[in-house]
Amino acid sequence: MQTLARMTIDTPVGPFTALVTPAGAVRAAGFTTDPEPLLALVHPRLRAPVRDSPPAGPVDAAVADYLAGDLGVLDAIVVEQHTGGPYREHAWRVLREVKPGQPVTYTGYAELTGRPRAVRAAAAACAYNAVALFVPCHRVLRTDGGLGGYRWGLDVKKWLLGHERQLTPS
Structure with missing residues (x-):
């Protein structure tokens, strides 16, 4: 086994x-x-x-x-997650393309997935992401620019975003 x-x-x-x-x-x-x-x-x-x-x-x-x-x-790094839903799986692949130091809003993320009206579905993809860091859901922010949620805590999300921001050329 x-x-x-x-x-x-x-x-x-x-x-x-x-x-x-x-x-x-x-x-x-x-x-x-x-x-x-x-x-x-x-x-x-x-x-x-x-x-x-x-x-x-x-x-x-x-x-x-x-x-x-x-x-x-x-x-x-290869990741394996499965939900049975093609949109969520597609959204996770798209999220891996969001570059460090360039966070997007949930609205922007929905647009990147090709479904600009699917903001809630994009947010759900973040919420159900099982492979934090490798599928970087920490790079998605609320529409007003606030941190929003993060399964592992807002202090962790804030640190990750700051780490990436300081190492990304402007």
Whole structure:
């Protein structure tokens, strides 16, 4: 039976954990050490038992490189999430194209998906994103420019946006 490796790395805003397949695809990730809330985000067909794994793989290296300033390194990491809905899956692919330091509003995000009136559906794609950081839902802001929500806390979202802003050439 396939298992998911639980890899945790320390960050300036707390521990970051990813649940990773043997092939190296991230199925869930977030700012926690507890695998249970992460596993709950994984679609039932993609769930598997979780085992601890020391940080040493490509996913951990990519997160460390991101934290060190290589903001594009996470783009190469494969993610696997499934909802059964083609719009949400498309929206997640589009979200991976939003560049660091260039956040968009929910309205702008809906436009990028090709459905400018689907603001609520775009927001739902952010809310149901299981692979934080790799699918950068933290780069989506309220229409008035406010932070909006973030599953891992507004302090984390604010730090991530500031980290990317300071490292992105103007």
